[in-house]
Amino acid sequence: MPESITKNLFKLSIKLPDLEIGSLNAYLLTLSDKNILIDTGSPSYGSISSLVEDLEDLGMKISEINEVIITHFHIDHIGLAYLLSKLANVKIIIGNVEYNFIKRFKYRYDEMIKILKLNGASQQLLNIAFDFTSGFRANIYSRVGELNNIEIVNNNQSLYNLRFLFTPGHTIGHMCIYDEENKLLLSGDTLLADITPNISLYEENSNPLSDYLKSLMKISSFEVKKSLSAHGRIIENTKERIRELIRHHEERLNEILEVMGNSGLTAYEIATKIKWKLKYDGWDELDPSQQYLAMGETLAHLKYLENINAVRTMISDGIIKYVKQKENVKISL
Ligand SMILES: [Zn+2]
Structure with missing residues:
Protein backbone atom coordinates (compact mmCIF):
# COMPACT_ATOMS: atom_id res chain seq x y z
CA MET A 1 0.00 0.00 0.00
CA PRO A 2 1.52 3.36 -0.99
CA GLU A 3 2.26 5.80 1.78
CA SER A 4 1.22 9.41 1.38
CA ILE A 5 4.07 11.85 2.10
CA THR A 6 2.35 15.06 0.98
CA LYS A 7 -0.96 15.50 -0.82
CA ASN A 8 0.71 14.72 -4.15
CA LEU A 9 3.78 12.67 -3.25
CA PHE A 10 3.55 8.97 -2.50
CA LYS A 11 6.07 6.36 -1.45
CA LEU A 12 5.71 3.08 -3.33
CA SER A 13 7.24 -0.16 -2.15
CA ILE A 14 8.73 -2.01 -5.10
CA LYS A 15 9.86 -5.59 -4.56
CA LEU A 16 13.35 -6.59 -5.61
CA PRO A 17 13.15 -10.38 -5.43
CA ASP A 18 16.44 -10.82 -7.26
CA LEU A 19 18.50 -8.52 -5.05
CA GLU A 20 19.77 -8.86 -1.50
CA ILE A 21 18.33 -5.48 -0.47
CA GLY A 22 14.81 -6.79 -1.06
CA SER A 23 12.82 -3.67 -1.88
CA LEU A 24 13.03 -0.16 -3.27
CA ASN A 25 11.19 2.96 -2.21
CA ALA A 26 10.06 4.53 -5.45
CA TYR A 27 8.19 7.83 -5.24
CA LEU A 28 5.25 9.05 -7.27
CA LEU A 29 4.64 12.75 -7.74
CA THR A 30 1.25 13.66 -9.15
CA LEU A 31 1.01 17.10 -10.76
CA SER A 32 -2.10 18.60 -12.34
CA ASP A 33 -0.98 17.64 -15.84
CA LYS A 34 1.44 14.77 -15.33
CA ASN A 35 2.58 11.92 -13.13
CA ILE A 36 6.24 11.44 -12.34
CA LEU A 37 7.82 8.29 -10.97
CA ILE A 38 11.18 8.54 -9.21
CA ASP A 39 13.20 5.32 -9.68
CA THR A 40 11.69 2.14 -11.05
CA GLY A 41 12.75 -1.18 -9.52
CA SER A 42 14.67 -3.98 -11.20
CA PRO A 43 13.84 -5.70 -14.49
CA SER A 44 11.90 -8.44 -12.68
CA TYR A 45 8.37 -9.75 -12.40
CA GLY A 46 8.34 -8.81 -8.69
CA SER A 47 9.16 -5.16 -9.42
CA ILE A 48 6.69 -4.84 -12.27
CA SER A 49 3.83 -6.44 -10.34
CA SER A 50 4.40 -4.39 -7.19
CA LEU A 51 4.56 -1.20 -9.27
CA VAL A 52 1.28 -2.12 -10.98
CA GLU A 53 -0.37 -2.96 -7.64
CA ASP A 54 0.78 0.19 -5.83
CA LEU A 55 -0.38 2.37 -8.72
CA GLU A 56 -3.69 0.53 -8.74
CA ASP A 57 -4.16 1.38 -5.04
CA LEU A 58 -3.84 5.02 -6.09
CA GLY A 59 -6.33 4.51 -8.91
CA MET A 60 -3.68 4.78 -11.56
CA LYS A 61 -2.34 2.69 -14.43
CA ILE A 62 1.22 2.40 -15.69
CA SER A 63 0.11 4.13 -18.89
CA GLU A 64 -0.68 7.22 -16.81
CA ILE A 65 2.97 7.71 -15.83
CA ASN A 66 4.42 10.44 -18.01
CA GLU A 67 7.96 10.76 -16.74
CA VAL A 68 10.51 8.77 -14.77
CA ILE A 69 13.38 10.45 -12.94
CA ILE A 70 16.37 8.16 -12.29
CA THR A 71 18.52 9.01 -9.25
CA HIS A 72 21.39 6.78 -10.43
CA PHE A 73 22.16 4.00 -12.84
CA HIS A 74 22.02 0.97 -10.49
CA ILE A 75 19.78 -1.86 -11.63
CA ASP A 76 17.19 -1.44 -8.82
CA HIS A 77 16.69 2.21 -9.81
CA ILE A 78 16.96 2.22 -13.60
CA GLY A 79 15.90 -1.38 -14.24
CA LEU A 80 12.44 -0.72 -15.70
CA ALA A 81 13.20 2.60 -17.40
CA TYR A 82 13.70 1.11 -20.85
CA LEU A 83 10.52 -0.99 -20.62
CA LEU A 84 8.42 1.93 -19.34
CA SER A 85 9.75 4.10 -22.12
CA LYS A 86 8.99 1.56 -24.82
CA LEU A 87 5.68 0.24 -23.48
CA ALA A 88 4.13 3.41 -22.05
CA ASN A 89 6.05 6.12 -23.91
CA VAL A 90 7.41 7.46 -20.62
CA LYS A 91 10.05 10.18 -20.80
CA ILE A 92 13.23 9.29 -18.87
CA ILE A 93 14.99 12.07 -16.95
CA ILE A 94 18.57 11.44 -15.87
CA GLY A 95 21.57 13.50 -14.76
CA ASN A 96 24.21 14.26 -17.38
CA VAL A 97 27.09 12.66 -15.47
CA GLU A 98 25.19 9.40 -14.96
CA TYR A 99 24.03 9.45 -18.58
CA ASN A 100 27.61 9.78 -19.83
CA PHE A 101 28.66 6.95 -17.52
CA ILE A 102 25.99 4.68 -19.01
CA LYS A 103 27.14 5.68 -22.47
CA ARG A 104 30.64 4.40 -21.80
CA PHE A 105 29.49 1.41 -19.72
CA LYS A 106 30.64 -1.06 -22.35
CA TYR A 107 34.25 -0.30 -21.39
CA ARG A 108 33.52 -0.87 -17.74
CA TYR A 109 34.19 -4.60 -17.65
CA ASP A 110 37.72 -4.19 -18.99
CA GLU A 111 38.41 -1.29 -16.61
CA MET A 112 37.11 -3.25 -13.61
CA ILE A 113 39.07 -6.39 -14.47
CA LYS A 114 42.20 -4.24 -14.76
CA ILE A 115 41.56 -2.64 -11.34
CA LEU A 116 40.81 -6.01 -9.72
CA LYS A 117 43.88 -7.75 -11.15
CA LEU A 118 46.14 -4.86 -10.13
CA ASN A 119 44.78 -5.17 -6.60
CA GLY A 120 45.30 -8.88 -6.20
CA ALA A 121 41.65 -10.02 -6.44
CA SER A 122 40.78 -13.73 -6.44
CA GLN A 123 39.59 -15.48 -9.59
CA GLN A 124 36.14 -15.68 -7.98
CA LEU A 125 35.95 -11.86 -7.86
CA LEU A 126 37.10 -11.58 -11.46
CA ASN A 127 34.27 -13.96 -12.40
CA ILE A 128 31.58 -12.08 -10.46
CA ALA A 129 32.75 -8.75 -11.96
CA PHE A 130 31.15 -9.97 -15.18
CA ASP A 131 27.68 -9.95 -13.56
CA PHE A 132 28.10 -6.38 -12.34
CA THR A 133 29.70 -4.85 -15.40
CA SER A 134 28.72 -6.87 -18.42
CA GLY A 135 26.04 -9.16 -19.80
CA PHE A 136 22.44 -8.62 -18.68
CA ARG A 137 22.91 -5.52 -16.54
CA ALA A 138 25.14 -3.73 -19.03
CA ASN A 139 22.55 -4.42 -21.68
CA ILE A 140 19.82 -2.75 -19.59
CA TYR A 141 22.00 0.32 -19.01
CA SER A 142 23.07 0.59 -22.64
CA ARG A 143 19.48 0.47 -23.82
CA VAL A 144 18.58 3.44 -21.62
CA GLY A 145 21.54 5.28 -23.14
CA GLU A 146 20.05 4.72 -26.58
CA LEU A 147 16.51 5.97 -25.83
CA ASN A 148 15.25 8.96 -27.78
CA ASN A 149 12.62 10.05 -25.28
CA ILE A 150 15.15 11.11 -22.67
CA GLU A 151 15.91 14.42 -20.96
CA ILE A 152 19.40 14.98 -19.61
CA VAL A 153 19.50 17.36 -16.66
CA ASN A 154 22.30 19.27 -14.98
CA ASN A 155 23.36 19.85 -11.42
CA ASN A 156 21.19 22.48 -9.70
CA GLN A 157 18.67 22.49 -12.52
CA SER A 158 15.06 22.82 -11.44
CA LEU A 159 12.08 21.08 -12.94
CA TYR A 160 8.56 21.67 -11.62
CA ASN A 161 9.12 22.30 -7.92
CA LEU A 162 12.14 19.98 -7.80
CA ARG A 163 15.82 20.82 -7.81
CA PHE A 164 18.42 18.27 -8.89
CA LEU A 165 21.39 18.14 -6.55
CA PHE A 166 24.26 16.04 -7.82
CA THR A 167 25.71 14.01 -4.98
CA PRO A 168 28.52 11.83 -6.39
CA GLY A 169 29.90 9.02 -4.23
CA HIS A 170 27.54 6.05 -4.35
CA THR A 171 27.83 6.41 -8.13
CA ILE A 172 29.73 9.10 -9.97
CA GLY A 173 26.60 10.86 -11.18
CA HIS A 174 24.12 10.15 -8.38
CA MET A 175 21.55 12.87 -7.88
CA CYS A 176 19.26 13.72 -5.00
CA ILE A 177 16.07 15.66 -5.64
CA TYR A 178 15.15 18.55 -3.40
CA ASP A 179 11.58 19.71 -2.90
CA GLU A 180 12.23 23.19 -1.59
CA GLU A 181 8.60 24.01 -0.82
CA ASN A 182 8.12 21.01 1.48
CA LYS A 183 11.78 20.80 2.57
CA LEU A 184 11.96 17.19 1.49
CA LEU A 185 15.00 15.47 0.05
CA LEU A 186 14.56 12.46 -2.18
CA SER A 187 17.95 11.09 -1.26
CA GLY A 188 18.21 8.02 -3.50
CA ASP A 189 21.00 5.81 -2.16
CA THR A 190 23.12 8.71 -0.88
CA LEU A 191 21.43 8.62 2.52
CA LEU A 192 19.97 5.38 3.87
CA ALA A 193 18.62 4.94 7.39
CA ASP A 194 19.39 1.29 8.09
CA ILE A 195 22.57 0.54 6.18
CA THR A 196 25.53 2.54 4.97
CA PRO A 197 25.42 3.20 1.22
CA ASN A 198 28.03 1.26 -0.73
CA ILE A 199 30.93 3.46 -1.83
CA SER A 200 32.99 1.66 -4.43
CA LEU A 201 35.80 2.57 -6.76
CA TYR A 202 34.40 2.95 -10.29
CA GLU A 203 37.35 4.36 -12.13
CA GLU A 204 41.04 4.12 -11.35
CA ASN A 205 41.75 7.82 -11.09
CA SER A 206 38.88 8.76 -8.85
CA ASN A 207 38.30 9.31 -5.14
CA PRO A 208 34.68 8.32 -4.56
CA LEU A 209 34.81 8.45 -0.75
CA SER A 210 36.05 12.04 -0.89
CA ASP A 211 33.26 12.80 -3.39
CA TYR A 212 30.73 11.15 -1.10
CA LEU A 213 31.82 13.05 2.01
CA LYS A 214 31.61 16.31 0.06
CA SER A 215 28.12 15.31 -1.08
CA LEU A 216 27.09 14.75 2.55
CA MET A 217 28.36 18.23 3.43
CA LYS A 218 26.46 19.67 0.50
CA ILE A 219 23.23 18.06 1.71
CA SER A 220 23.94 19.41 5.20
CA SER A 221 23.70 22.93 3.85
CA PHE A 222 20.05 22.47 2.90
CA GLU A 223 17.12 22.62 5.24
CA VAL A 224 15.70 19.10 5.15
CA LYS A 225 12.73 18.00 7.24
CA LYS A 226 12.79 14.44 5.96
CA SER A 227 15.05 12.47 3.68
CA LEU A 228 13.04 10.11 1.54
CA SER A 229 15.59 7.41 0.91
CA ALA A 230 15.41 4.73 -1.76
CA HIS A 231 15.62 1.82 0.67
CA GLY A 232 14.42 1.25 4.22
CA ARG A 233 13.00 3.82 6.57
CA ILE A 234 12.49 7.50 5.91
CA ILE A 235 15.17 9.58 7.67
CA GLU A 236 13.65 11.98 10.20
CA ASN A 237 16.92 13.58 11.32
CA THR A 238 19.07 14.10 8.24
CA LYS A 239 21.91 16.00 9.93
CA GLU A 240 22.26 13.29 12.59
CA ARG A 241 22.32 10.54 9.94
CA ILE A 242 25.00 12.44 8.03
CA ARG A 243 27.10 12.64 11.19
CA GLU A 244 26.68 8.88 11.71
CA LEU A 245 27.71 8.13 8.13
CA ILE A 246 30.83 10.30 8.40
CA ARG A 247 31.70 8.57 11.68
CA HIS A 248 31.24 5.17 10.03
CA HIS A 249 33.70 6.03 7.26
CA GLU A 250 36.21 7.45 9.70
CA GLU A 251 36.03 4.20 11.69
CA ARG A 252 36.45 2.16 8.52
CA LEU A 253 39.50 4.20 7.46
CA ASN A 254 41.07 3.57 10.86
ZN1 LIG B 1 19.55 1.14 -4.59
Whole structure:
Protein backbone atom coordinates (compact mmCIF):
# COMPACT_ATOMS: atom_id res chain seq x y z
CA MET A 1 0.00 0.00 0.00
CA PRO A 2 1.52 3.36 -0.99
CA GLU A 3 2.26 5.80 1.78
CA SER A 4 1.22 9.41 1.38
CA ILE A 5 4.07 11.85 2.10
CA THR A 6 2.35 15.06 0.98
CA LYS A 7 -0.96 15.50 -0.82
CA ASN A 8 0.71 14.72 -4.15
CA LEU A 9 3.78 12.67 -3.25
CA PHE A 10 3.55 8.97 -2.50
CA LYS A 11 6.07 6.36 -1.45
CA LEU A 12 5.71 3.08 -3.33
CA SER A 13 7.24 -0.16 -2.15
CA ILE A 14 8.73 -2.01 -5.10
CA LYS A 15 9.86 -5.59 -4.56
CA LEU A 16 13.35 -6.59 -5.61
CA PRO A 17 13.15 -10.38 -5.43
CA ASP A 18 16.44 -10.82 -7.26
CA LEU A 19 18.50 -8.52 -5.05
CA GLU A 20 19.77 -8.86 -1.50
CA ILE A 21 18.33 -5.48 -0.47
CA GLY A 22 14.81 -6.79 -1.06
CA SER A 23 12.82 -3.67 -1.88
CA LEU A 24 13.03 -0.16 -3.27
CA ASN A 25 11.19 2.96 -2.21
CA ALA A 26 10.06 4.53 -5.45
CA TYR A 27 8.19 7.83 -5.24
CA LEU A 28 5.25 9.05 -7.27
CA LEU A 29 4.64 12.75 -7.74
CA THR A 30 1.25 13.66 -9.15
CA LEU A 31 1.01 17.10 -10.76
CA SER A 32 -2.10 18.60 -12.34
CA ASP A 33 -0.98 17.64 -15.84
CA LYS A 34 1.44 14.77 -15.33
CA ASN A 35 2.58 11.92 -13.13
CA ILE A 36 6.24 11.44 -12.34
CA LEU A 37 7.82 8.29 -10.97
CA ILE A 38 11.18 8.54 -9.21
CA ASP A 39 13.20 5.32 -9.68
CA THR A 40 11.69 2.14 -11.05
CA GLY A 41 12.75 -1.18 -9.52
CA SER A 42 14.67 -3.98 -11.20
CA PRO A 43 13.84 -5.70 -14.49
CA SER A 44 11.90 -8.44 -12.68
CA TYR A 45 8.37 -9.75 -12.40
CA GLY A 46 8.34 -8.81 -8.69
CA SER A 47 9.16 -5.16 -9.42
CA ILE A 48 6.69 -4.84 -12.27
CA SER A 49 3.83 -6.44 -10.34
CA SER A 50 4.40 -4.39 -7.19
CA LEU A 51 4.56 -1.20 -9.27
CA VAL A 52 1.28 -2.12 -10.98
CA GLU A 53 -0.37 -2.96 -7.64
CA ASP A 54 0.78 0.19 -5.83
CA LEU A 55 -0.38 2.37 -8.72
CA GLU A 56 -3.69 0.53 -8.74
CA ASP A 57 -4.16 1.38 -5.04
CA LEU A 58 -3.84 5.02 -6.09
CA GLY A 59 -6.33 4.51 -8.91
CA MET A 60 -3.68 4.78 -11.56
CA LYS A 61 -2.34 2.69 -14.43
CA ILE A 62 1.22 2.40 -15.69
CA SER A 63 0.11 4.13 -18.89
CA GLU A 64 -0.68 7.22 -16.81
CA ILE A 65 2.97 7.71 -15.83
CA ASN A 66 4.42 10.44 -18.01
CA GLU A 67 7.96 10.76 -16.74
CA VAL A 68 10.51 8.77 -14.77
CA ILE A 69 13.38 10.45 -12.94
CA ILE A 70 16.37 8.16 -12.29
CA THR A 71 18.52 9.01 -9.25
CA HIS A 72 21.39 6.78 -10.43
CA PHE A 73 22.16 4.00 -12.84
CA HIS A 74 22.02 0.97 -10.49
CA ILE A 75 19.78 -1.86 -11.63
CA ASP A 76 17.19 -1.44 -8.82
CA HIS A 77 16.69 2.21 -9.81
CA ILE A 78 16.96 2.22 -13.60
CA GLY A 79 15.90 -1.38 -14.24
CA LEU A 80 12.44 -0.72 -15.70
CA ALA A 81 13.20 2.60 -17.40
CA TYR A 82 13.70 1.11 -20.85
CA LEU A 83 10.52 -0.99 -20.62
CA LEU A 84 8.42 1.93 -19.34
CA SER A 85 9.75 4.10 -22.12
CA LYS A 86 8.99 1.56 -24.82
CA LEU A 87 5.68 0.24 -23.48
CA ALA A 88 4.13 3.41 -22.05
CA ASN A 89 6.05 6.12 -23.91
CA VAL A 90 7.41 7.46 -20.62
CA LYS A 91 10.05 10.18 -20.80
CA ILE A 92 13.23 9.29 -18.87
CA ILE A 93 14.99 12.07 -16.95
CA ILE A 94 18.57 11.44 -15.87
CA GLY A 95 21.57 13.50 -14.76
CA ASN A 96 24.21 14.26 -17.38
CA VAL A 97 27.09 12.66 -15.47
CA GLU A 98 25.19 9.40 -14.96
CA TYR A 99 24.03 9.45 -18.58
CA ASN A 100 27.61 9.78 -19.83
CA PHE A 101 28.66 6.95 -17.52
CA ILE A 102 25.99 4.68 -19.01
CA LYS A 103 27.14 5.68 -22.47
CA ARG A 104 30.64 4.40 -21.80
CA PHE A 105 29.49 1.41 -19.72
CA LYS A 106 30.64 -1.06 -22.35
CA TYR A 107 34.25 -0.30 -21.39
CA ARG A 108 33.52 -0.87 -17.74
CA TYR A 109 34.19 -4.60 -17.65
CA ASP A 110 37.72 -4.19 -18.99
CA GLU A 111 38.41 -1.29 -16.61
CA MET A 112 37.11 -3.25 -13.61
CA ILE A 113 39.07 -6.39 -14.47
CA LYS A 114 42.20 -4.24 -14.76
CA ILE A 115 41.56 -2.64 -11.34
CA LEU A 116 40.81 -6.01 -9.72
CA LYS A 117 43.88 -7.75 -11.15
CA LEU A 118 46.14 -4.86 -10.13
CA ASN A 119 44.78 -5.17 -6.60
CA GLY A 120 45.30 -8.88 -6.20
CA ALA A 121 41.65 -10.02 -6.44
CA SER A 122 40.78 -13.73 -6.44
CA GLN A 123 39.59 -15.48 -9.59
CA GLN A 124 36.14 -15.68 -7.98
CA LEU A 125 35.95 -11.86 -7.86
CA LEU A 126 37.10 -11.58 -11.46
CA ASN A 127 34.27 -13.96 -12.40
CA ILE A 128 31.58 -12.08 -10.46
CA ALA A 129 32.75 -8.75 -11.96
CA PHE A 130 31.15 -9.97 -15.18
CA ASP A 131 27.68 -9.95 -13.56
CA PHE A 132 28.10 -6.38 -12.34
CA THR A 133 29.70 -4.85 -15.40
CA SER A 134 28.72 -6.87 -18.42
CA GLY A 135 26.04 -9.16 -19.80
CA PHE A 136 22.44 -8.62 -18.68
CA ARG A 137 22.91 -5.52 -16.54
CA ALA A 138 25.14 -3.73 -19.03
CA ASN A 139 22.55 -4.42 -21.68
CA ILE A 140 19.82 -2.75 -19.59
CA TYR A 141 22.00 0.32 -19.01
CA SER A 142 23.07 0.59 -22.64
CA ARG A 143 19.48 0.47 -23.82
CA VAL A 144 18.58 3.44 -21.62
CA GLY A 145 21.54 5.28 -23.14
CA GLU A 146 20.05 4.72 -26.58
CA LEU A 147 16.51 5.97 -25.83
CA ASN A 148 15.25 8.96 -27.78
CA ASN A 149 12.62 10.05 -25.28
CA ILE A 150 15.15 11.11 -22.67
CA GLU A 151 15.91 14.42 -20.96
CA ILE A 152 19.40 14.98 -19.61
CA VAL A 153 19.50 17.36 -16.66
CA ASN A 154 22.30 19.27 -14.98
CA ASN A 155 23.36 19.85 -11.42
CA ASN A 156 21.19 22.48 -9.70
CA GLN A 157 18.67 22.49 -12.52
CA SER A 158 15.06 22.82 -11.44
CA LEU A 159 12.08 21.08 -12.94
CA TYR A 160 8.56 21.67 -11.62
CA ASN A 161 9.12 22.30 -7.92
CA LEU A 162 12.14 19.98 -7.80
CA ARG A 163 15.82 20.82 -7.81
CA PHE A 164 18.42 18.27 -8.89
CA LEU A 165 21.39 18.14 -6.55
CA PHE A 166 24.26 16.04 -7.82
CA THR A 167 25.71 14.01 -4.98
CA PRO A 168 28.52 11.83 -6.39
CA GLY A 169 29.90 9.02 -4.23
CA HIS A 170 27.54 6.05 -4.35
CA THR A 171 27.83 6.41 -8.13
CA ILE A 172 29.73 9.10 -9.97
CA GLY A 173 26.60 10.86 -11.18
CA HIS A 174 24.12 10.15 -8.38
CA MET A 175 21.55 12.87 -7.88
CA CYS A 176 19.26 13.72 -5.00
CA ILE A 177 16.07 15.66 -5.64
CA TYR A 178 15.15 18.55 -3.40
CA ASP A 179 11.58 19.71 -2.90
CA GLU A 180 12.23 23.19 -1.59
CA GLU A 181 8.60 24.01 -0.82
CA ASN A 182 8.12 21.01 1.48
CA LYS A 183 11.78 20.80 2.57
CA LEU A 184 11.96 17.19 1.49
CA LEU A 185 15.00 15.47 0.05
CA LEU A 186 14.56 12.46 -2.18
CA SER A 187 17.95 11.09 -1.26
CA GLY A 188 18.21 8.02 -3.50
CA ASP A 189 21.00 5.81 -2.16
CA THR A 190 23.12 8.71 -0.88
CA LEU A 191 21.43 8.62 2.52
CA LEU A 192 19.97 5.38 3.87
CA ALA A 193 18.62 4.94 7.39
CA ASP A 194 19.39 1.29 8.09
CA ILE A 195 22.57 0.54 6.18
CA THR A 196 25.53 2.54 4.97
CA PRO A 197 25.42 3.20 1.22
CA ASN A 198 28.03 1.26 -0.73
CA ILE A 199 30.93 3.46 -1.83
CA SER A 200 32.99 1.66 -4.43
CA LEU A 201 35.80 2.57 -6.76
CA TYR A 202 34.40 2.95 -10.29
CA GLU A 203 37.35 4.36 -12.13
CA GLU A 204 41.04 4.12 -11.35
CA ASN A 205 41.75 7.82 -11.09
CA SER A 206 38.88 8.76 -8.85
CA ASN A 207 38.30 9.31 -5.14
CA PRO A 208 34.68 8.32 -4.56
CA LEU A 209 34.81 8.45 -0.75
CA SER A 210 36.05 12.04 -0.89
CA ASP A 211 33.26 12.80 -3.39
CA TYR A 212 30.73 11.15 -1.10
CA LEU A 213 31.82 13.05 2.01
CA LYS A 214 31.61 16.31 0.06
CA SER A 215 28.12 15.31 -1.08
CA LEU A 216 27.09 14.75 2.55
CA MET A 217 28.36 18.23 3.43
CA LYS A 218 26.46 19.67 0.50
CA ILE A 219 23.23 18.06 1.71
CA SER A 220 23.94 19.41 5.20
CA SER A 221 23.70 22.93 3.85
CA PHE A 222 20.05 22.47 2.90
CA GLU A 223 17.12 22.62 5.24
CA VAL A 224 15.70 19.10 5.15
CA LYS A 225 12.73 18.00 7.24
CA LYS A 226 12.79 14.44 5.96
CA SER A 227 15.05 12.47 3.68
CA LEU A 228 13.04 10.11 1.54
CA SER A 229 15.59 7.41 0.91
CA ALA A 230 15.41 4.73 -1.76
CA HIS A 231 15.62 1.82 0.67
CA GLY A 232 14.42 1.25 4.22
CA ARG A 233 13.00 3.82 6.57
CA ILE A 234 12.49 7.50 5.91
CA ILE A 235 15.17 9.58 7.67
CA GLU A 236 13.65 11.98 10.20
CA ASN A 237 16.92 13.58 11.32
CA THR A 238 19.07 14.10 8.24
CA LYS A 239 21.91 16.00 9.93
CA GLU A 240 22.26 13.29 12.59
CA ARG A 241 22.32 10.54 9.94
CA ILE A 242 25.00 12.44 8.03
CA ARG A 243 27.10 12.64 11.19
CA GLU A 244 26.68 8.88 11.71
CA LEU A 245 27.71 8.13 8.13
CA ILE A 246 30.83 10.30 8.40
CA ARG A 247 31.70 8.57 11.68
CA HIS A 248 31.24 5.17 10.03
CA HIS A 249 33.70 6.03 7.26
CA GLU A 250 36.21 7.45 9.70
CA GLU A 251 36.03 4.20 11.69
CA ARG A 252 36.45 2.16 8.52
CA LEU A 253 39.50 4.20 7.46
CA ASN A 254 41.07 3.57 10.86
CA GLU A 255 40.13 -0.10 10.81
CA ILE A 256 41.96 -0.42 7.49
CA LEU A 257 45.09 1.19 8.94
CA GLU A 258 44.84 -1.15 11.91
CA VAL A 259 44.51 -4.39 9.93
CA MET A 260 47.28 -3.38 7.52
CA GLY A 261 50.10 -4.11 9.92
CA ASN A 262 53.49 -2.85 8.83
CA SER A 263 54.16 -4.89 5.72
CA GLY A 264 52.65 -4.14 2.33
CA LEU A 265 49.29 -5.77 1.60
CA THR A 266 47.09 -5.84 -1.49
CA ALA A 267 43.63 -4.27 -1.37
CA TYR A 268 42.19 -7.78 -1.66
CA GLU A 269 44.15 -9.00 1.37
CA ILE A 270 42.97 -5.95 3.31
CA ALA A 271 39.34 -6.56 2.28
CA THR A 272 39.51 -10.09 3.73
CA LYS A 273 40.68 -8.72 7.10
CA ILE A 274 37.95 -6.09 7.59
CA LYS A 275 35.02 -6.86 9.88
CA TRP A 276 32.11 -6.26 7.48
CA LYS A 277 28.68 -5.63 8.96
CA LEU A 278 27.31 -8.90 7.66
CA LYS A 279 26.43 -12.19 9.28
CA TYR A 280 29.46 -14.38 8.57
CA ASP A 281 32.39 -16.03 10.25
CA GLY A 282 35.04 -15.77 7.58
CA TRP A 283 35.68 -14.10 4.24
CA ASP A 284 35.22 -17.36 2.32
CA GLU A 285 31.67 -17.64 3.66
CA LEU A 286 30.63 -14.40 1.99
CA ASP A 287 28.68 -14.56 -1.22
CA PRO A 288 30.93 -13.55 -4.16
CA SER A 289 28.72 -10.52 -4.86
CA GLN A 290 29.19 -9.38 -1.23
CA GLN A 291 32.93 -9.91 -1.63
CA TYR A 292 32.83 -7.79 -4.79
CA LEU A 293 31.09 -4.91 -3.00
CA ALA A 294 33.46 -5.26 -0.02
CA MET A 295 36.45 -5.09 -2.38
CA GLY A 296 35.01 -1.93 -3.98
CA GLU A 297 34.55 -0.36 -0.52
CA THR A 298 38.11 -1.26 0.46
CA LEU A 299 39.51 0.28 -2.71
CA ALA A 300 37.48 3.47 -2.21
CA HIS A 301 38.82 3.82 1.34
CA LEU A 302 42.39 3.06 0.26
CA LYS A 303 42.17 5.72 -2.47
CA TYR A 304 41.05 8.21 0.16
CA LEU A 305 43.90 7.22 2.49
CA GLU A 306 46.38 7.46 -0.36
CA ASN A 307 45.17 10.97 -1.20
CA ILE A 308 45.76 12.18 2.34
CA ASN A 309 49.17 10.42 2.46
CA ALA A 310 48.07 7.97 5.13
CA VAL A 311 49.10 5.04 2.90
CA ARG A 312 51.48 4.76 0.00
CA THR A 313 51.51 2.27 -2.82
CA MET A 314 54.29 0.14 -4.23
CA ILE A 315 54.07 -2.14 -7.22
CA SER A 316 55.65 -5.56 -7.16
CA ASP A 317 55.10 -8.15 -9.91
CA GLY A 318 52.36 -5.99 -11.43
CA ILE A 319 50.35 -5.90 -8.20
CA ILE A 320 49.73 -2.85 -6.02
CA LYS A 321 50.58 -3.18 -2.34
CA TYR A 322 49.61 -0.59 0.24
CA VAL A 323 51.90 0.43 3.07
CA LYS A 324 50.63 2.56 5.90
CA GLN A 325 52.17 5.94 6.64
CA LYS A 326 49.99 6.98 9.56
CA GLU A 327 48.54 5.11 12.54
CA ASN A 328 45.21 6.86 12.47
CA VAL A 329 43.29 9.54 10.62
CA LYS A 330 40.46 11.96 11.21
CA ILE A 331 38.09 13.09 8.52
CA SER A 332 38.22 16.86 8.22
CA LEU A 333 35.56 18.51 6.10
ZN1 LIG B 1 19.55 1.14 -4.59
